[in-house]
């Protein structure tokens with residue numbers, strides 16, 4: 058009896074369809090963010106995963122490619138709109154205004170850019186055909202650069218497990234959401250330009266910035282939060298959107314950061330930013346790619362039937 062059961066299992070495992078890779082939906086971010094993510098997406102596809110990248114029709118870097126399947130959706134802005142917003146954003150940084158006018162101008166401008174680019178997400182959700190495609194394709198997981206928060210909304214809407222591939226959030230959100238300690242006396246907050254050795258006054262400044270963070274991050278992400286609450290039909294906070302990520306692939310190097318404990322699902326993959334030049338491939342990029350694939354496979358194995366069979370063998 059046991060032998061028969063065993064044979065039946067082996068037979069099931071050897072059925073062709075069951076030894077496929079996972080089905081991964083990818084929602085990337087445009088611009089330089091995509092330059093680091095593209096080699097990973099290509100590699101995953103090369104390794105036998107079914108990868109579908111969803112991109113807006115108007116973009117700087119995102120293109121239809123041979124290596125993976127691409128689904129596009131129309132957006133309500135033009136390339137000129139985003140080019141203008143970016144030029145204005147850069148110009149504000151170069152204006153050399155005195156404090157606090159510089160901070161206010163940069164803040165105002167960032168909110169404008171976030172709002173403009175978040176239209177992508179609204180356009181995606183108003184594309185019924187694309188939503189139906191995602192719903193019917195039964196993806197195993199979503200890989201996303203969450204800087205504009207569209208990925209987490211999409212993943213939660215379809216109850217997909219999701220993985221982040223990212224540099225960082227403003228307001229220390231990536232450490233707060235995963236409950237990593239960031240003591241104000243030793244970890245300088247973004248925009249303070251302090252080091253981990255602060256004077257008393259610098260620590261006070263650090264604490265003040267910390268107190269302002271909820272307000273400025275809710276400003277940055279105001280449109281996204283409003284939209285997420287409407288789509289998911291409940292009150293959604295920034296922490297709700299990011300704290301259930303399965304894995305955080307962080308594309309920077311731990312040695313360049315301030316020392317602090319991090320969670321086991323946070324992986325530093327700074328090497329991914331190395332780009333091969335003249336046919337020469339750098340070892341850090343290979344290691345970072347392997348590490349990403351290892352962790353993505355772990356998530357897919359946990360959620361995908363076909364991969365679960367493979368891991369049993």
Ligand SMILES: *[C@@H]1O[C@H](CO)[C@@H](O)[C@H](O)[C@H]1NC(C)=O
Pocket residue numbers: 145162165166169
């Ligand atoms: C805020 O930014 C918008 C768009 O970039 C601009 O039109 C507006 O004048 C700015 N307001 C302030 C107070 O700087």
Ligand SMILES: *[C@@H]1O[C@H](CO)[C@@H](O)[C@H](O)[C@H]1NC(C)=O
Pocket residue numbers: 192193214215
């Ligand atoms: C996905 O499709 C099923 C079956 O048509 C439907 O019941 C479900 O509500 C859809 N899910 C979403 C999130 O649209």
